[in-house]
Amino acid sequence: xxxxxxGFVSVLGxxxxxxxxxxxxxxxxxxxIVADKPQTTRTIIQGVLTRPGSQIVxxxxxxIHPAESQINRRMxxxxxxALDSRDxxxxxxxxTRPLSDADAHALALLKxxxxxxxxxxxxxxxxxSRSALAPLLEGFRNRFDFEEYFPIxxxxxxxxPELLDAITARLPKGPAFFPGDYLTDSPERFIVAETxxxxxxxxxxxxxxxxxxxxxxxxxxxxxxxxxxATIYVERRGQKTIIVGAKGAMIKQIGAEARLELEALLGxxxxxxxxxxVQPGWRENPAFLRELDWRAVYGxxxxxxxxxxxxxxxxxxxxxxxxxx
Ligand SMILES: Nc1nc2c(ncn2[C@@H]2O[C@H](COP(=O)(O)OP(=O)(O)OP(=O)(O)O)[C@@H](O)[C@H]2O)c(=O)[nH]1
Ligand SMILES: [Mg+2]
Numbered sequence: 001x002x003x004x005x006x007g008f009v010s011v012l013g014x015x016x017x018x019x020x021x022x023x024x025x026x027x028x029x030x031x032x033i034v035a036d037k038p039q040t041t042r043t044i045i046q047g048v049l050t051r052p053g054s055q056i057v058x059x060x061x062x063x064i065h066p067a068e069s070q071i072n073r074r075m076x077x078x079x080x081x082a083l084d085s086r087d088x089x090x091x092x093x094x095x096t097r098p099l100s101d102a103d104a105h106a107l108a109l110l111k112x113x114x115x116x117x118x119x120x121x122x123x124x125x126x127x128x129s130r131s132a133l134a135p136l137l138e139g140f141r142n143r144f145d146f147e148e149y150f151p152i153x154x155x156x157x158x159x160x161p162e163l164l165d166a167i168t169a170r171l172p173k174g175p176a177f178f179p180g181d182y183l184t185d186s187p188e189r190f191i192v193a194e195t196x197x198x199x200x201x202x203x204x205x206x207x208x209x210x211x212x213x214x215x216x217x218x219x220x221x222x223x224x225x226x227x228x229x230a231t232i233y234v235e236r237r238g239q240k241t242i243i244v245g246a247k248g249a250m251i252k253q254i255g256a257e258a259r260l261e262l263e264a265l266l267g268x269x270x271x272x273x274x275x276x277x278v279q280p281g282w283r284e285n286p287a288f289l290r291e292l293d294w295r296a297v298y299g300x301x302x303x304x305x306x307x308x309x310x311x312x313x314x315x316x317x318x319x320x321x322x323x324x325x
Contacts, residue, residue: 006055007087007171012079014106015039015063017092018122022154023047023060026164030265031184032060033198037209039063040201042071043293044078046185048178054168055176059086064106071283074293083109088170089117090163091144095151096126099139107144116170119149120163125156188266189216190294192228195262196274199254200232200243208242211235213282213292217275229273233282240276251276 011019015038024030027047033040045060061082062075083089091110093103110117119140121133133151140146148166152159186194193214201209211234218229232251234240244251251274259272282288290296 002053003173004053004175005168005171006174006176008057008059009088009090009167010059010061010082010086011090011092012061012064012082012110013092014102015065017063017094018154019063019092020045020060022092022120022122023058025154025157025160026058027183029183031186033194035198035201035209037201039065039075039210042075044082048182048184050176050180054171055178056167056171057177064109069283070286071289074289079109083113086115087172088167089113089115090120090167091117092120092122094123095121095133095136096123099136104143110144116147117144118163118166119146121149121151122154124151124158125153187294187298189219192216192262193230196230196232196254196258199257203250203254204242208239211239215291225269225271227271229275231275231277233277233279235278235280235282237278240278243276
């Protein structure tokens with residue numbers, strides 16, 4: 001029997017470093033939303049890669065940042081969870097940026113975990129010359145004892161096969177935790193809400209991205225279509241005006257983009273109805289934050305009532321008449 005390895009690998013780093021892009025690249029499917037705004041990821045996102053002889057459970061995390069508000073404290077709690085008793089850590093750094101005090105703070109967190117860590121110097125496709133990597137690497141080496149380092153581009157995939165081989169080589173012997181087609185524990189409800197939020201992040205700037213939360217209110221499976229109603233929460237009236245747009249043009253665009261992506265990912269037709277509500281101070285509201293946290297709402301042993309709660313995304317069935325062409 002060939003040896004089988006498996007393990008939990010947490011992907012950590014500063015906001016916007018490219019952690020979610022990397023997890024999507026390594027898993028080969030978009031499990032986490034990506035945006036050019038910091039603090040895109042707000043909770044742990046699981047992405048599972050199963051290959052012959054190995055299964056890797058990647059845990060994408062929120063960017064490491066000062067926890068000033070309730071929501072930020074919750075995000076830092078997820079980071080702590082991702083640091084506890086894992087097999088390996090991947091620290092992702094945007095190599096177009098120099099080392100800063102904030103990076104030193106992030107590395108101090110890693111040190112406490114005393115788990116082996118690999119450094120991924122990301123976004124090398126944006127470097128004019130590789131010579132910029134040497135001083136950066138030197139700086140990291142002076143601050144943390146990484147096992148290995150890899151220059152990569154999570155966007156283009158450059159360096160990622162080598163990183164994946166190094167990860168696999170460091171995993172302990174063990175059986176697969178999940179079936180071979182299992183990709184994530186994210187319920188479809190959460191995937192829908194996150195996809196809508198991603199489209200909003202792509203179209204807005206300044207304080208709007210931080211002020212947006214999305215919750216699915218209704219979910220109805222029909223034979224030919226899944227009907228979903230979701231509410232976009234913002235903190236101020238002006239933000240609602242931005243998201244709705246002139247004559248509702250912006251919200252229409254957000255809805256259309258989210259729907260197209262969801263249909264391709266989940267392999268069936270969606271009808272998506274979006275509402276926008278002003279909910280001042282939701283980022284400091286523990287009851288609301290709990291509602292946003294699907295793990296807190298469903299729990300590990302939550303009853304599965306509709307396919308919306310099923311934690312497995314399967315590839316689109318080939319003979320599904322509802323699948324987009
Ligand atoms: N050029 C280039 N851009 C990248 C690369 N990796 C990520 N990006 C971009 O960097 C931005 C941030 O990427 P994310 O994957 O959302 O970063 P993150 O570390 O998950 O960010 P948070 O969730 O906010 O902490 C996005 O615009 C990505 O497209 C890369 O290798 N090259
Ligand atoms: Mg992210």
